[in-house]
Amino acid sequence: MVERRIDHVEVEIDGVRCAVAVDLEESPLGWLARRRGRDGSRFxxxxxxxxxxxxxxxFTRAGMAPRLTANWDAVTRTDQRGAAPGLNASEASFAxxxxxSRAMEAAGPEFSGLLxxxxxxxxxxxxxxxxxxxxARTAKVVLALGLDRLARHYGLSEAAQGPSRARTRAWRAAVTGGAGEGL
Known part of the structure; x- marks a missing residue:
C-alpha cells in the first residue's frame, strides 16, 4: 500500500474559509512546495x-475533469426535503x-493553459x-509567474498590509460626581 502525505491547506471560497486536504504525493504543486532551490527558498x-x-x-467542484465512467448524477433523487440551505449540486457546479472561468481570464492566455x-x-x-x-526547467519559472497572477486574482499575498498610519482613537470614561468617582 502506498503511503499518502496529506497536508491541510486553508482556502477561502466565496468568503468562506475551509481546510482542504491536499495529497502532496499526487499534486505537482505539493511536490514543488516541498522542494527547495540552491538558495534554500521553496520552488x-x-x-x-x-x-x-x-x-x-x-475545477473539481465544477465537474470539469473528463469522466472515465458513466455519469450517475442524473439518476439521483431530486427531493429537496432535509437538504442544507444554499446552492443545490447543479448550482454549486455552475458557480x-x-x-x-474568471480565474483563467485573470491569468490570461499566457498562463491559463499551463495552470x-x-x-x-x-x-x-x-x-x-x-x-x-x-x-528544460522553464515550466517551473512560467508556472510561478502564473501562480502569482492567480494568487493576485484571489486576493492572496505573502503578507497582510494595512494603511501606513492608522487613525488615532481614544476611549475615556466619563467623570461624574466627586473625587475618585468614575475612575
Missing amino acids: IAPVQLIAGERLRAD ARQRV MDVCCFLKGLEQVEQERGWP
Whole structure:
C-alpha cells in the first residue's frame, strides 16, 4: 500500500474559509512546495500553493475533469426535503465553473493553459515542457509567474498590509460626581 502525505491547506471560497486536504504525493504543486532551490527558498511559495489548490478545488467542484465512467448524477433523487440551505449540486457546479472561468481570464492566455495542465490535470512539469516543446526547467519559472497572477486574482499575498498610519482613537470614561468617582 502506498503511503499518502496529506497536508491541510486553508482556502477561502466565496468568503468562506475551509481546510482542504491536499495529497502532496499526487499534486505537482505539493511536490514543488516541498522542494527547495540552491538558495534554500521553496520552488513555490505557500500563497502560490494555496492559489493553485483553490483553482483545483473549483475545477473539481465544477465537474470539469473528463469522466472515465458513466455519469450517475442524473439518476439521483431530486427531493429537496432535509437538504442544507444554499446552492443545490447543479448550482454549486455552475458557480464553480464561473469561478474557474474568471480565474483563467485573470491569468490570461499566457498562463491559463499551463495552470490548467499542472493544477487541474496534475501534469508534471517535464511532461508540460515536452508537450509544449519548451527547454528544460522553464515550466517551473512560467508556472510561478502564473501562480502569482492567480494568487493576485484571489486576493492572496505573502503578507497582510494595512494603511501606513492608522487613525488615532481614544476611549475615556466619563467623570461624574466627586473625587475618585468614575475612575
